[in-house]
Amino acid sequence: MEHLSGGDMLLRALADEGVECIFGYPGGAALHIYDAIFRQNLVRHVLVRHEQAATHAADAYSRATGRVGVALVTSGPGATNAITGIATAYMDSIPMVVISGQVVSDKIGEDAFQETDMVGISRPIVKHSFLVTDAAKIPEIIKKAFYLASTGRPGPVVVDIPKDKTAPDKCFPYQYPDKIKLRSYNPASRGHAGQIKKAMQLMLEAKRPIIYAGGGVIQGNASHLLTQLARTLNVPVTNTLMGLGAYPGDDRQFLGMLGMHGFVEANYAMHHADVIFAIGARFDDRVTNTPSKFCPDAKIVHVDIDPAAISKTVRADIPIVGPVDSVLADMLQVLTESQQRLDADALASWWAQIEAWRQDYNLLSKPRYDTSGAQIKPQEVISALYEVTGGEAYITSDVGQHQMFAAQYYPFKYPRRWINSGGLGTMGFGLPAAMGVQYAFPDAQVACVTGEGSIQMCIQELSTCTQYHLPVKIICLNNQALGMVKQWQDMQYSSRYSESLYEDSLPDFIKLAEAYGHVGVRITRRDELKTKLAEVFAMKDRTVFVDVAVDAMEHVYPMQIAPNGAMRDMWINKTERT
Ligand SMILES: Cc1ncc(C[n+]2csc(CCOP(=O)(O)OP(=O)(O)O)c2C)c(N)n1
Ligand SMILES: [Mg+2]
Numbered sequence: 347m348e349h350l351s352g353g354d355m356l357l358r359a360l361a362d363e364g365v366e367c368i369f370g371y372p373g374g375a376a377l378h379i380y381d382a383i384f385r386q387n388l389v390r391h392v393l394v395r396h397e398q399a400a401t402h403a404a405d406a407y408s409r410a411t412g413r414v415g416v417a418l419v420t421s422g423p424g425a426t427n428a429i430t431g432i433a434t435a436y437m438d439s440i441p442m443v444v445i446s447g448q449v450v451s452d453k454i455g456e457d458a459f460q461e462t463d464m465v466g467i468s469r470p471i472v473k474h475s476f477l478v479t480d481a482a483k484i485p486e487i488i489k490k491a492f493y494l495a496s497t498g499r500p501g502p503v504v505v506d507i508p509k510d511k512t513a514p515d516k517c518f519p520y521q522y523p524d525k526i527k528l529r530s531y532n533p534a535s536r537g538h539a540g541q542i543k544k545a546m547q548l549m550l551e552a553k554r555p556i557i558y559a560g561g562g563v564i565q566g567n568a569s570h571l572l573t574q575l576a577r578t579l580n581v582p583v584t585n586t587l588m589g590l591g592a593y594p595g596d597d598r599q600f601l602g603m604l605g606m607h608g609f610v611e612a613n614y615a616m617h618h619a620d621v622i623f624a625i626g627a628r629f630d631d632r633v634t635n636t637p638s639k640f641c642p643d644a645k646i647v648h649v650d651i652d653p654a655a656i657s658k659t660v661r662a663d664i665p666i667v668g669p670v671d672s673v674l675a676d677m678l679q680v681l682t683e684s685q686q687r688l689d690a691d692a693l694a695s696w697w698a699q700i701e702a703w704r705q706d707y708n709l710l711s712k713p714r715y716d717t718s719g720a721q722i723k724p725q726e727v728i729s730a731l732y733e734v735t736g737g738e739a740y741i742t743s744d745v746g747q748h749q750m751f752a753a754q755y756y757p758f759k760y761p762r763r764w765i766n767s768g769g770l771g772t773m774g775f776g777l778p779a780a781m782g783v784q785y786a787f788p789d790a791q792v793a794c795v796t797g798e799g800s801i802q803m804c805i806q807e808l809s810t811c812t813q814y815h816l817p818v819k820i821i822c823l824n825n826q827a828l829g830m831v832k833q834w835q836d837m838q839y840s841s842r843y844s845e846s847l848y849e850d851s852l853p854d855f856i857k858l859a860e861a862y863g864h865v866g867v868r869i870t871r872r873d874e875l876k877t878k879l880a881e882v883f884a885m886k887d888r889t890v891f892v893d894v895a896v897d898a899m900e901h902v903y904p905m906q907i908a909p910n911g912a913m914r915d916m917w918i919n920k921t922e923r924t
Pocket of ligand 1: 745746773774797798800801825827830
């Protein structure tokens with residue numbers, strides 16, 4: 347058997363796990379690992395400019411490909427810089443393995459140089475963490491880390507490795523395990539057959555059914571099965587912010603996103619439904635609005651891999667714990683066997699009602715924002731982006747108004763194309779996320795929809811784009827303000843803009859992009875929007891920063907009325923409500 351050092355075993359184990367690339371940043375405690383990287387050529391390393399970006403890039407690589415993303419950081423500040431990215435992945439259930447260097451074992455606890463208790467600091471935001479105490483166990487620990495990250499409800503796993511455990515002078519027999527045993531970790535592999543039958547019966551008896559599908563359907567690779575179920579039953583579908591693309595966004599049965607900035611027709615349909623089929627969604631507060639007023643007439647089926655997600659905020663009438671793909675497959679089987687279908691008249695009048703709501707409120711069929719002024723509206727930029735990219739691009743985003751406009755105005759046709767931080771809402775996610783996606787798919791169109799606020803949180807990554815020739819297109823909706831903060835200040839604080847304005851001190855983003863060796867394009871007029879965007883996407887090999895001057899007074903609508911509102915209570919513009 348081959349004998350390898352801890353550092354070499356780590357790299358070999360990653361290769362044996364099928365890892366093609368890792369995103370990282372070196373430092374003292376990780377130097378043996380970095381030397382091992384230098385001496386092999388199975389796993390590629392992408393050098394970012396800040397550890398937060400390493401985690402976001404690895405996370406987005408995972409979101410886009412469905413594989414486990416890997417980040418590598420050093421101890422102390424490297425590890426703490428990774429924390430925001432780990433929390434981001436945790437909140438959105440993204441499988442990721444983060445390897446952190448640690449000070450040498452016999453110095454742990456002595457406040458050694460660059461020591462931080464990574465296992466302790468990351469504990470509430472990981473699925474599991476390992477501190478390597480025996481170098482010989484590195485292959486087994488890596489195997490376990492990938493298994494834990496990717497099975498059940500996915501999530502990040504930290505592997506903290508003291509420097510002495512990767513030292514080149516101590517070698518151990520290397521073998522990558524085929525199988526691992528984990529006592530007390532047994533994620534469900536099938537849903538309960540009786541519950542599945544009951545759920546289908548309830549659906550078939552419904553008069554006003556709706557499917558409410560979240561990010562779990564995408565993570566569980568079940569979008570095609572969800573689509574099949576929805577089409578077989580001819581029921582309406584809404585997706586959460588995280589679920590966009592789980593059902594084709596351009597399909598007639600799709601009602602748009604639901605929730606705080608969801609489509610009115612989607613929230614209305616939820617509110618008036620008699621059966622809600624929730625799958626891979628977690629009844630998050632940005633969806634339910636006031637839980638006690640949530641969908642008063644509805645019986646709820648809730649399918650989720652994580653038993654802790656069920657009845658956490660809203661009680662489920664029929665809970666089903668299991669992987670979304672196998673549960674949906676079983677449901678389709680039940681439907682094939684029963685041949686029973688929904689009451690055609692009831693369903694027809696439900697669809698007629700939905701069409702009427704669409705007529706009144708749909709955001710995409712005609713503009714609901716005012717285009718009489720000279721300034722470009724942010725919504726128009728997203729619609730133009732959709733047109734220019736044929737709806738085929740990977741879109742990453744940051745956090746703020748621009749994120750909500752992207753979610754509303756770019757109907758995602760496929761899963762894994764909409765890459766955003768929904769749970770944690772992390773500004774700074776967009777650019778490193780776009781890098782992770784572009785690295786995975788070098789020929790794909792990748793656009794980062796961002797704001798001038800968010801982009802400055804990881805702007806240094808423009809340098810990483812230069813080094814690895816990542817031709818991402820940054821579409822900055824520049825409203826010269828922390829727009830979402832300002833919107834809330836308009837609505838709840840009589841427009842007292844406390845610390846949300848900085849227009850006199852913004853950089854010239856064109857010059858900034860050029861300083862990094864990229865192309866900068868400024869768009870200020872409506873009539874140049876589409877042509878310039880088309881030119882931008884024609885520059886296939888270049889990173890392009892597109893700085894679009896948009897109306898600074900625009901708000902995101904619709905917007906649920908809080909506190910104490912129900913799903914259907916929404917502002918539809920600055921003065922009118924549902
Ligand atoms: C790291 C972080 N800090 C603060 C916030 C709070 N926050 C949410 S949106 C927002 C404003 C974002 O401004 P910008 O990126 O310009 O987007 P806009 O809303 O103007 O489109 C802020 C400060 C956050 N989500 N993340
Ligand atoms: Mg802004």
